[in-house]
Amino acid sequence: MFSVRSLNDALSRLASALLVVWLSAPLVVSAEGELTITIDKGSKTALPIAVVPFATVGDSGKTDIAAVIRSDLERSGQFNPMPPSDMPSQPASFTAVNFKDWRVLGQENLVLGKVMASGDGGYVVEFRVIDVFKGSQLLGFRIPTTAENMRLTAHHISDLIYETLLHRKGAFATRIAYVTVERPSKKDSLYRLQVADADGYDPHTILESKQPLMSPSWSPDGAHLAYVSFEDRNSAIYLQDIRTGKREKIVFGPGINSAPSFSPDGQRLVVTLSRDGNPEIYTYSMASRQLTRLTYHPSIDTEAIYSPDGRQIYFTSDRGGGPQVYRMSADGGTPQRVTFNMGNYNSRPRISADGKKMALVHGGNGGYRIGVLDLTTNSFDVLSDAALDESPSFAPNGDMIIYATMAGRGTELAAISVDGRQGPRMAVQRGQVREPAWGPFRN
Numbered sequence: 001m002f003s004v005r006s007l008n009d010a011l012s013r014l015a016s017a018l019l020v021v022w023l024s025a026p027l028v029v030s031a032e033g034e035l036t037i038t039i040d041k042g043s044k045t046a047l048p049i050a051v052v053p054f055a056t057v058g059d060s061g062k063t064d065i066a067a068v069i070r071s072d073l074e075r076s077g078q079f080n081p082m083p084p085s086d087m088p089s090q091p092a093s094f095t096a097v098n099f100k101d102w103r104v105l106g107q108e109n110l111v112l113g114k115v116m117a118s119g120d121g122g123y124v125v126e127f128r129v130i131d132v133f134k135g136s137q138l139l140g141f142r143i144p145t146t147a148e149n150m151r152l153t154a155h156h157i158s159d160l161i162y163e164t165l166l167h168r169k170g171a172f173a174t175r176i177a178y179v180t181v182e183r184p185s186k187k188d189s190l191y192r193l194q195v196a197d198a199d200g201y202d203p204h205t206i207l208e209s210k211q212p213l214m215s216p217s218w219s220p221d222g223a224h225l226a227y228v229s230f231e232d233r234n235s236a237i238y239l240q241d242i243r244t245g246k247r248e249k250i251v252f253g254p255g256i257n258s259a260p261s262f263s264p265d266g267q268r269l270v271v272t273l274s275r276d277g278n279p280e281i282y283t284y285s286m287a288s289r290q291l292t293r294l295t296y297h298p299s300i301d302t303e304a305i306y307s308p309d310g311r312q313i314y315f316t317s318d319r320g321g322g323p324q325v326y327r328m329s330a331d332g333g334t335p336q337r338v339t340f341n342m343g344n345y346n347s348r349p350r351i352s353a354d355g356k357k358m359a360l361v362h363g364g365n366g367g368y369r370i371g372v373l374d375l376t377t378n379s380f381d382v383l384s385d386a387a388l389d390e391s392p393s394f395a396p397n398g399d400m401i402i403y404a405t406m407a408g409r410g411t412e413l414a415a416i417s418v419d420g421r422q423g424p425r426m427a428v429q430r431g432q433v434r435e436p437a438w439g440p441f442r443n
Contacts, residue, residue: 045421046077046078046079046080046421047078047079047080047108047109047165048079048080048082048106048107048108048109049073049079049080049081049082049107049108049109049110049111049161049165050081050082050087050102050107050109050110050111051066051070051073051081051082052066052084052090052091052092052110052111052112052113053066053067053084053090054066054092054112054113054114054115054125054127055092055114055115056114056115056116057115057116057117058116058117059117060115060116060117060123061115061123061147061150062147062150063147063150063151063154065113065115065125065150065153065154065157066084066111066113068151068154068155068158068199069111069154069157069158069161071199072154072155072158072170072172072199073158073161073162075199075415076162076170076172076399076400076417077400077416077417077419077421078162078166078399078417078421082105082107086105088101088102088105091110091112092112092113092114093112094112094128094130094137097110097112097130099132099135102132103132103133107132108131108132108133109129109130109131109132109138109165110128110129110132111127111128111130112128112130113125113126113127113128113157114126114127118144121146122144122145122146123144123145123146123147123150124142124144124145125142125143125150125153125157126140126141126142126143127140127141127143127157128140129160129161129164138164138165139160139161139164141157141160143157151197151201151202152173152197155172155173155198155199156172156173158170158172158173159171159172159173168399169397169441170397171198171395171396171397171399171400171438171441172198172199173198173441173442174395174396174438174439174440174441174442175195175196175197175198175222175439175442176195176196176198176200176393176402176413176436176437176438176439177193177194177195177206177216177218177225177436177437178193178194178196178216178413178433178434178436178437179191179192179193179194179213179214179216179433179434179435180192180194180431180432180433180434181431181432181433181434182431182432183431188210189210189212190208190209190210190431191208191209191210191211191212191213192205192206192207192208192209192213192431193205193206193208193213193216193225193227194206195225195439198395198438200413206225206240206242206245207227207229207240207247209230209231210231211229211230211231211233212228212229212230213227213228213229213230214227214228214258214435215227215228215258215259215260215435216435216437217260217261217269217437218262218437218438218439218440219262219266220262220264220265220266220440221266221440222242222439222440222441222442222443223241223242223243224239224240224241224242225239225240225242226239226240226250226260226261226262226269227240227260228257228258228259228260232252234254235256235257235258236249236251236252236257237249237250237251237252237260237269237271237284238250250269250284250289251269251271251273251284251291253273253275254275255273255274255275255277256272256273256274256279257271257272257273258271258273258302259271259272259302259303259304260284261304261305261306262306263283263306263310263330264306264308264309264310265310266286267285267286267287268283268284268285268286269283269284269286270282270283270284270304270305270306270313270315271283271284271291271304272301272302272303272304273291278297278298278300279300279301279302280293280294280295280296280297280301281293281295281301281302281304281313281315282294283330292332293332294313294328294331294332295315295317295328295332295335297317297319299317299318299319300316300317300318301315301316301317301319301326302315302317303315303316303347303348303349304316305350305351306330306351307330307351307355308352308353308354310330311329311330312327312328312329312330313327313328313329313330314326314327314349314351314358315328315335315349316346316347316348317335319335320337321344322344322345323345323346323347323363324337324338324339324346324347325337325338325339325346325347325349325360326338338358338373338375339360339373340378342362342371342373342380343362343363343364344363345361345362345363345364345368346360346361346362346363346371347360347361347363348360348361348390348391348392350392350393350394350401351375351394352394352398352418353394353396353397353398354398355375356374356375356376356398357372357373357374357375357394357398357418358372358373358375359371359372359392359393359394359401360372360373360392361389361390361391361392364382366387367386367387367389368387368388368389368390369382369383369384369385369386369389370382370383370384370389370392370401370403370416371383372401372418381420383401383416383418383420384403384405384414384416386405386406386414387406388405388406389403389404389405389406389414390403390404390434390435391403391404391434391435391436393436393437393438394438395438396438396439396440396441397441398418399417400415400416400417400418400438401415401416401417401418402415402436402438403415403416403436404433404434404435404436410432411432411433412432412433413433413436
């Protein structure tokens, strides 16, 4: 989040409000590592759907696949899953469905399934999606899996259901990256860069440090993260292989080295550096390891990101007197302001995969909230309603936005659909969680 407040001498002109919160807010410590998801808002227009508990044949493993699917669909804001306790029956096959019962209850679609042990230590998951009013099957698959991949299989099924019923690709089988912060004592803080499933389960620590970590950014293939670390007592940008853990310090030196973001082809990073004493936008070539400066202005230029086609760069600048979003060619040139008639504070732009929408942090009425600007029509909507919401990040299908929000126990993650339908909060059980970045589709 853009601010003119200072964090320390090294960041005298560019201070993230997020980092200010990190270093000053009381942190809650707990022993668990997963995210707890609380859904704050429902949607009266969400599609009714019944995901019947899956039947089991032999050992079915420890994962309740139907429960994972229900949670996925509900979190999207597009579906209103029926609680199992309200179901008139729990059929496991198409022939066992009494369509009249489900029609009376207004259920448009049913999801049925089985989990079967395959005899080789693995499993086979069978599922069907049924149109209740037509009395016909819309989709059916048998998927081999393992105990370790059972939740991922459930997410893939959710994606298939989402695409079948809404005709848009689902993003449940993707991952998120974020930073957690604990304060074990008044003098010490512990930062962790973590990667988890999109619903917050199965978190893995990528890096642990006593110095601040910030600004994780996914490579387009989902294999690497770029991020900022202060472990050498000054900011530096690192690149890390998620699978092997191998990491490399790639952009460093005096002053600010911050805000990395990948180009769509993964060949470049756009970053913020202050090598001449002023924060400016640069690109970094992954092949040549050369930096190219793009902006030349006495203002603060930061938080840059590429457009999905790689032809333009959006960034935050106060060159107009307050933080606003600007756009320029990916090769540089004269920036053009994007945010007009939206108040005096708009920062941290993030662009949807289709290039049609921009999420940002909008300041007004004494708070900071997540807004979405339609880049085609210039219509603007404020989606969130807390006092301090930061760091928006689009799902790869563009339907959801994840962000950080200040809640009763500190900073948590929240997600909301781009039409404002849903608002689940995800509270990490180990410290506070910040700077989420939604990863790409898995290959």
